[in-house]
Amino acid sequence: MAMNFRPTDDLAARLRKQADSEQTSVQVVLVKxxxxxxxxHDKTERINQALDVILVNSADALKRLGEGPA
Known part of the structure; x- marks a missing residue:
């Protein structure tokens, strides 16, 4: 799949500098x-899904914890 990427001049210079320091190409830096x-972002999404399950399945317990001692 061909893609166009048009960084600002500053970003392009920083990418070249990083690629040079890693002795690789700008493309490899961009892929990484x-x-x-x-x-x-995938990890964040999985964490958010797990939290949703916990909030639904443990709503009563979390509410009681928030109320403190009786």
């Missing part, structure tokens, strides 16, 4: 960044 971004 995209993979890390997607992994991070």
């Amino acid at each position: 960044a995209a993979e890390e971004y997607l992994l991070r």
Whole structure:
């Protein structure tokens, strides 16, 4: 799949600098960044789904915990 990516001049310079420091290409840096971004957001989504289940299944217990001692 072909894609166009048009970074600002500053971002392009920073990408080239990073690629040079890693002795790789800008494309490799961008692919790694995209993979890390997607992994991070996938993990966040799974955590949010788990929290939704906990909130639904434990609503009464969480409410009692919030009320403190009787």
